[in-house]
Amino acid sequence: ERVARSHGWSLEGIPMLELSAIDDVLPPEAQTTVFHPSEVDLNNVTRLVMDGIRKSRPARVVFDSLSELRLLAENPLRYRRQLLSLKQEFARLGSTVLLLDDKMDRAGVRADPHVMSLSHGVIEMEQVCPDYGISRRRLRIFKMRGIRYTEGWHDYIIATGGLQVFPRLIAAEHHARFQREAAPSGIKELDNLLGGGLDRGTTTLILGAAGTGKSSLALQYVSHFAQQGQRSQIFTFDETLGIMLARARALGFGLDQHIEAGRVQAQQVDPAELSPGEFAGRVRRGVESGAKLVVIDSLNGYLNAMPGEQYLNNQLHELSSYLNQQGVVTIIIMAQHGFIASLQTPIDVSYLADTVIVLRFFEFGGELRQALSIIKKRSGHHEKTIREFRLEPGKGLRVGEPLTGFQGILTGAPVFQGEKEHMMP
Numbered sequence: 001e002r003v004a005r006s007h008g009w010s011l012e013g014i015p016m017l018e019l020s021a022i023d024d025v026l027p028p029e030a031q032t033t034v035f036h037p038s039e040v041d042l043n044n045v046t047r048l049v050m051d052g053i054r055k056s057r058p059a060r061v062v063f064d065s066l067s068e069l070r071l072l073a074e075n076p077l078r079y080r081r082q083l084l085s086l087k088q089e090f091a092r093l094g095s096t097v098l099l100l101d102d103k104m105d106r107a108g109v110r111a112d113p114h115v116m117s118l119s120h121g122v123i124e125m126e127q128v129c130p131d132y133g134i135s136r137r138r139l140r141i142f143k144m145r146g147i148r149y150t151e152g153w154h155d156y157i158i159a160t161g162g163l164q165v166f167p168r169l170i171a172a173e174h175h176a177r178f179q180r181e182a183a184p185s186g187i188k189e190l191d192n193l194l195g196g197g198l199d200r201g202t203t204t205l206i207l208g209a210a211g212t213g214k215s216s217l218a219l220q221y222v223s224h225f226a227q228q229g230q231r232s233q234i235f236t237f238d239e240t241l242g243i244m245l246a247r248a249r250a251l252g253f254g255l256d257q258h259i260e261a262g263r264v265q266a267q268q269v270d271p272a273e274l275s276p277g278e279f280a281g282r283v284r285r286g287v288e289s290g291a292k293l294v295v296i297d298s299l300n301g302y303l304n305a306m307p308g309e310q311y312l313n314n315q316l317h318e319l320s321s322y323l324n325q326q327g328v329v330t331i332i333i334m335a336q337h338g339f340i341a342s343l344q345t346p347i348d349v350s351y352l353a354d355t356v357i358v359l360r361f362f363e364f365g366g367e368l369r370q371a372l373s374i375i376k377k378r379s380g381h382h383e384k385t386i387r388e389f390r391l392e393p394g395k396g397l398r399v400g401e402p403l404t405g406f407q408g409i410l411t412g413a414p415v416f417q418g419e420k421e422h423m424m425p
Contacts, residue, residue, distance in 0.1 A: 276312060
């Protein structure tokens with residue numbers, strides 16, 4: 001009853017029988033007998049249960065848990081016979097029965113085989129404790145006769161009001177019709193570099209060292225989408241919402257008003273507090289509510305927030321495929337190791353991306369500058385040039401003309417062979 005109240009539920013009108021206190025329910029004459037206690041207790045308990053069932057004729061019956069019946073039976077054969085008789089009686093009454101049971105041990109042994117064979121369905125639930133962060137809860141449908149179900153593990157959480165289950169995302173089950181067209185950024189030079197813009201239904205990976213402007217470039221798209229009346233969703237793993245909004249205000253994006261108007265939904269994801277299934281569920285809810293742009297900032301934070309999770313790359317691939325099939329423009333940010341010339345990344349996810357944008361630092365005239373280039377774009381043509389890229393307070397992003405007078409910009413130590421007029425002032 002306390003558990004029910006904690007969830008805001010009421011058990012009023014629901015008959016309950018506490019089998020652990022069966023001696024208080026049985027009449028005194030039934031507690032003294034020459035027969036074996038297991039035979040008498042089990043029969044008495046079964047009779048009490050069935051008398052109550054026949055009176056109320058419930059649509060649903062819950063046994064929490066079967067350990068009491070198992071202890072009363074003492075003998076596996078007697079236990080199985082009792083379960084069979086209960087099953088036949090419940091089937092005759094048309095009741096749906098939910099049996100709760102514990103796993104036999106921690107060595108991976110399955111639940112009671114007697115229950116497994118007699119049940120129409122088996123749902124297995126487990127709790128996984130990582131080295132850091134909250135416990136992960138997941139379930140899977142182990143068996144369900146005559147019903148098609150989604151196999152595999154599904155993450156869930158226990159929240160006030162009940163369980164929240166996040167079914168494993170299967171991209172092939174979610175197709176939407178959309179017009180494949182270029183989504184502009186609002187910056188002419190950047191759109192020219194991208195051959196018109198980022199195509200809808202594609203995933204873009206923005207690579208670069210820390211401080212090159214990866215997040216700001218993504219915010220440029222968010223701001224322009226909002227100005228066009230389209231909804232966006234941002235998941236930030238690496239920084240707080242306050243810092244992100246302050247940076248957006250400094251660049252003149254006006255993100256606050258778009259968030260208040262509901263055109264932008266920004267979520268700060270706390271490290272080690274989220275399972276992959278719950279994260280995919282949040283993304284899916286945003287897309288179903290109309291989001292046309294999804295930004296994950298960053299993939300490094302996503303990987304660090306879920307340490308020890310197996311097959312994270314596969315889950316990310318499924319999420320990316322789902323977003324592409326919904327016609328969403330997906331931007332994934334990933335920081336490279338090092339600051340200047342390193343091209344190393346924590347993991348290789350280039351196969352996930354339809355478009356790869358690389359931001360680099362380079363030195364010119366004793367000043368550190370930024371350059372932008374497109375490594376690939378599967379969905380169409382793009383420029384092969386390298387353009388200078390700059391963040392200007394109050395004015396946003398600025399992209400210059402192609403840097404035709406340089407050699408070796410991608411190495412971080414270019415050699416200038418042209419005229420200074422080609423550089424942005």
